[in-house]
Amino acid sequence: MATLPGSWPYPRVLAHRGGGTLAPENTLAGMREGLRRGYRAIEYDIMLARDGVPVVLHDPYLGRTVAGSGKVVDYDASELALLDAGGWFARKFEGEPVPLFVEFAQYCKAHGVWMNMEIKPAPGYDIETGGTVARIAAALFAEDIAAGDMAAVPLLSSFSMLALASARDLAPQVPRACLMSELAPDWERRAREVEAIAIHTNHKHLTPQLAQEVRAAGYGLFCYTVNEPRRARELLSWGVEAFCTDRIDLFKPDFS
Numbered sequence: 501m502a503t504l505p506g507s508w509p510y511p512r513v514l515a516h517r518g519g520g521t522l523a524p525e526n527t528l529a530g531m532r533e534g535l536r537r538g539y540r541a542i543e544y545d546i547m548l549a550r551d552g553v554p555v556v557l558h559d560p561y562l563g564r565t566v567a568g569s570g571k572v573v574d575y576d577a578s579e580l581a582l583l584d585a586g587g588w589f590a591r592k593f594e595g596e597p598v599p600l601f602v603e604f605a606q607y608c609k610a611h612g613v614w615m616n617m618e619i620k621p622a623p624g625y626d627i628e629t630g631g632t633v634a635r636i637a638a639a640l641f642a643e644d645i646a647a648g649d650m651a652a653v654p655l656l657s658s659f660s661m662l663a664l665a666s667a668r669d670l671a672p673q674v675p676r677a678c679l680m681s682e683l684a685p686d687w688e689r690r691a692r693e694v695e696a697i698a699i700h701t702n703h704k705h706l707t708p709q710l711a712q713e714v715r716a717a718g719y720g721l722f723c724y725t726v727n728e729p730r731r732a733r734e735l736l737s738w739g740v741e742a743f744c745t746d747r748i749d750l751f752k753p754d755f756s
Contacts, residue, residue, distance in 0.1 A: 508698065508720035508741035509651040511541035511614055513755050516725050517558065518542055520746035524589035525565060526556045528607060529596045538753050540613050543724070543744040545620040546601050548629050553577035554601035554636065560622040564588070566598055573622050601633070605640055605654075614651075616722075616744070618679070619658035619667065630656075630663030634671035645673050657700050664694040677722065683710050688717055698722055703735055703743065711738040729755070 518530025526544050534542060545558040550573050557580075562568035567584040568575075575583075577600055586596025608615050617637060621629035637654050638645065644652040657677040658664050664676050677698035678691045682705040691699060698720030706723060714721045726732045726743040729750060735743065736756070745751050 510742060512742045513751050513753050514541045514543045514616055514744040515539045515748050516744040516746045517544050520748040522749060524586040524593050524596055526558055527585050527596045528599055529586055529593055534748055535611060537748050539748060542608060542613055543616040543618060545618045546633050547572055547620045547622050548625055548632060549575055549577035549580055551576040554632055555580050556599040556601055556604045558620060602636060609640060615654040617654045617656050619656055619663045621660055621663050626660045626662035627666045630666035631670040634667035634674050637674045638671035661690060661694060668694050691719060708738045711740055715739045
């Protein structure tokens with residue numbers, strides 16, 4: 501049974517894509533930097549390679565954070581894993597590989613790191629990506645789900661309603677969140693359709709009134725990407741329950 505809307509049971513501050521501004525995004529090197537600074541909560545991105553194997557990547561094209569050219573879906577996961585995902589950031593990270601989703605999630609789980617898994621489908625792969633990520637998450641956390649320890653289970657978020665609907669259909673026991681840069685007038689209808697428990701939105705477009713409406717409707721409220729402590733405190737005063745940050749050097753994990 502899907503979790504019903506309610507208060508946010510997860511950590512308050514999440515490391516955005518792992519290491520924020522201190523290490524290459526969506527890599528184990530970034531994850532280790534977050535751990536070193538005491539973070540036990542992370543937001544990261546997942547999409548499918550050509551062979552249907554999920555990898556931890558944000559962009560559908562190579563070239564920004566991963567050396568190479570072309571689309572992610574032009575490569576098998578084993579080929580992507582051989583590409584350099586760290587050299588763009590700093591020489592000391594050269595050779596840092598593109599992580600496979602399963603291995604990355606297992607690493608986080610082994611180190612007690614809670615995960616906001618953003619389903620980031622390449623264009624045209626919404627249904628496949630949503631379903632694949634949800635099935636894997638359900639399998640990895642089957643014991644926690646069976647024990648009713650839902651605070652330990654990852655939260656699946658996405659801008660893609662198709663991906664979230666697929667996740668709902670194939671693994672309804674894994675909770676979901678609707679990602680919206682700006683809250684559309686029908687945000688609550690969209691959230692109900694995919695049985696989401698939370699709304700994730702860009703803090704730049706949030707207002708106190710919208711925050712109150714989300715909370716009053718019974719949904720958790722999460723913002724991205726908050727890099728100034730003063731702004732974070734303002735958002736928390738509005739009723740925002742959690743946020744992710746690039747500045748893990750400025751925010752302690754227990755920030756309040």
